[in-house]
Every structure is written in C-alpha cells, then in structure tokens.
Amino acid sequence: MKTNNKHLTIGQFAALHGINKKTLMWYDEIGLFRPAAINPENGYRCYNYHQSPILETILLLRELDVSIDEIRSFMQNRSAENMKQLLEEKITDLDHSMMHLQAIRKTLCSHHRDMVTLLTMDLTEISLVEKEERCLVTVAVDKNTSFEEEVELITAETAKYRLGRLHDASYGSMISVASLHSGYFDDYSRLFMEIPFLKQKSGLHIQPAGTYLRAFHKGEWSGISSRYREILDFARRQGLTLYGYSYEKGINETVIDHIADYIVQIEIPVRS
Numbered sequence: 564m565k566t567n568n569k570h571l572t573i574g575q576f577a578a579l580h581g582i583n584k585k586t587l588m589w590y591d592e593i594g595l596f597r598p599a600a601i602n603p604e605n606g607y608r609c610y611n612y613h614q615s616p617i618l619e620t621i622l623l624l625r626e627l628d629v630s631i632d633e634i635r636s637f638m639q640n641r642s643a644e645n646m647k648q649l650l651e652e653k654i655t656d657l658d659h660s661m662m663h664l665q666a667i668r669k670t671l672c673s674h675h676r677d678m679v680t681l682l683t684m685d686l687t688e689i690s691l692v693e694k695e696e697r698c699l700v701t702v703a704v705d706k707n708t709s710f711e712e713e714v715e716l717i718t719a720e721t722a723k724y725r726l727g728r729l730h731d732a733s734y735g736s737m738i739s740v741a742s743l744h745s746g747y748f749d750d751y752s753r754l755f756m757e758i759p760f761l762k763q764k765s766g767l768h769i770q771p772a773g774t775y776l777r778a779f780h781k782g783e784w785s786g787i788s789s790r791y792r793e794i795l796d797f798a799r800r801q802g803l804t805l806y807g808y809s810y811e812k813g814i815n816e817t818v819i820d821h822i823a824d825y826i827v828q829i830e831i832p833v834r835s
Contacts, residue, residue, distance in 0.1 A: 570600060570609035580618055595635055596621055627653045669759035673733055677814040681826065689778045689797045694830070696772040699755040700724065701737070706749070713754060724758055732756045735812035740805045740831065743795065748788035755810070770810065775830045776803065782823050794829065803833040 577584035590596035591608060596618060598608035617638075624634050629649075637649055702716040717734070724732075735755050742750035755768065776798060780790040791809075798805055809831045819825060 570611055573598070573608045573610065576610035576614075576618075579615070580622065582622065590621070593631065593635075595631065595638065624649075624653075627657065629653065666759040670733070673759075674817070677828075678818075680828070681815050681818075684779060686779050686781055686826070689776060689794060691833070692775050692777050692830070694770075694772060694775050697757060697770040699757055699768045699770055700732075701753040701755045701768045704736075704751055704754055706751075717754065717756070720756055724756075732758045733812065735810055737808040737810055739808055743791055743805070743809060748791050749784075753808075771807065771832055774833050774835075776805065776833050778829045780827045780829060782825065784827075787827065790829070794831070798833065803835060805831050805833055807832045 571579070573584045573587055577587055587596070587598075587608065587610075591598060596614075599611045599614060600609045601607070602609055621634055621638070624637070629637075633649075637645060700720055702713075702720060704713060704716070708716075721732070733756070735757075736751050737753040737755055738748070738751050742748075742752075753768070776794065778790060778794050778797075780787045795805075797803075809829055812828050812830075813825060814828045815824070815826045
C-alpha cells in the first residue's frame with residue numbers, strides 16, 4: 564500500500580480499521596484522536612495512512628478494557644517505556660481473566676457430568692470407576708460442629724482463596740473408612756472444596772488417583788447409614804479393600820426443591 568499523504572475520508576478510514584465512522588467522530592469530540600485535516604470546503608474530517616498505527620493502538624487498548632482516561636493519559640505521554648509498562652499490566656490482567664474463564668469452564672463441565680450422571684445412573688447400582696488425582700481444600704469438623712460454624716469455616720476459605728462466588732468451587736464432606744468399618748456413619752471429619760484453578764499442592768488434601776467404588780444415596784442423611792452397610796457388604800463380596808476417606812457430594816441441588824429428592828454421590832478409593 565502506498566503510504567503517501569493522500570487524505571482518506573472518514574468513511575474510508577473507518578472501513579480500513581473495521582470500525583464505525585461514529586467512533587472516529589466521538590474520538591475527535593473527546594480529544595482522543597483528531598483527524599489529520601478538516602476539508603475547508605465542506606468541514607468533513609480527513610485522515611491519512613500515517614495515523615493508522617496510532618488508531619490501532621487506541622483500538623487495542625479499548626479491546627483490553629483500558630478506560631478512555633487511561634488511554635488519553637498514555638497518548639499524551641507516549642513512549643516505549645510507558646507502552647511496555649501498560650502492556651505488562653494488561654497481559655497480567657488478561658492472564659487472570661483467562662484463568663478465571665478456564666475455572667468457570669471446568670466448573671461447568673463438572674456440573675454437566677453431574678447432570679449426565681443424574682440422567683443415566685441406577686440409584687441401586689454400586690460400581691467401580693477410575694478417577695484422577697485431585698487437590699482439595701479441607702476444613703476440620705466433628706459431631707459438635709454446628710451448621711453455623713461450618714458455614715463460617717467455608718466462608719473463611721472462600722475468602723482465603725479469593726473465590727468470586729460459591730459456584731466457583733464444588734463442595735462435599737469426608738468420612739474416614741475407619742469410621743465406616745466401626746459403624747460410625749455420621750463421624751464426618753472434614754468438609755472439602757475443589758477449586759478448579761488451584762495449582763499448588765502444599766497444605767492441601769490430595770485425593771488419590773485410582774479405582775473408586777461409587778454409589779448413590781437419595782433422601783435424608785439419616786438414611787445414609789443403610790447405604791454404607793450395603794457398600795461395605797459389596798466390598799467384602801468383591802474382595803475389595805476400602806481405604807482413606809469416603810467423599811460425598813450432592814449432585815442435584817440445582818434441580819430439586821425438596822430434600823427427599825436430594826442425591827448424594829459416594830466415592831471411596833479401593834484396592835483389589
């Protein structure tokens with residue numbers, strides 16, 4: 564393309580950059596980006612090709628959600644150093660946004676899996692599944708921990724890990740296999756949170772990869788003890804050794820109105 568000083572109309576210049584000419588008019592009105600010249604005969608705004616890099620910089624910054632005031636300040640003090648600093652800040656912001664979107668996608672995929680399970684499962688079935696390792700944030704609880712205290716503990720953890728909303732994580736409870744074998748089916752020792760974007764392992768509970776026994780319980784928690792007895796009987800008949808913890812998670816809270824319809828997914832690591 565020839566880069567001479569030939570003027571372009573506002574329509575031509577807008578089309579060149581894939582924007583509406585009203586955007587150029589607005590930029591002119593607020594003093595952010597002026598035309599190269601004004602046609603003395605008709606008062607029309609005129610631009611030249613040499614202004615393209617400047618406009619593209621403005622459009623890039625707008626696409627990165629940089630405010631008009633920030634862009635104006637930068638344009639008044641343009642330099643390689645200022646550009647470098649501004650881009651570093653926006654790259655960091657973009658990385659955080661991408662990480663958040665990836666976390667949302669992982670959460671949505673988890674909910675989708677729950678819905679698929681909900682639509683295809685046999686509540687009476689006890690099966691074996693393979694699971695990948697997961698890192699879980701946990702808080703200690705016992706029989707004397709009130710519901711209000713549990714809420715406070717979870718709230719503190721959501722604040723600690725800077726979760727924007729509760730739905731940014733999935734939640735459940737843990738009971739040791741030792742307690743199950745002893746018949747203490749309400750001896751919960753931990754609540755867990757799975758935070759999709761959490762990378763670190765230090766200080767977290769590692770739910771091991773491997774084979775898990777999976778079962779479901781529907782209805783009030785008071786009836787879950789009978790389900791655990793069925794699970795223990797199944798494991799004995801199959802020659803399976805349960806170890807670690809049982810991980811319980813509700814899978815249909817978003818689609819029910821009554822606790823009688825509540826379904827808990829139970830997963831326990833096993834060895835043959």
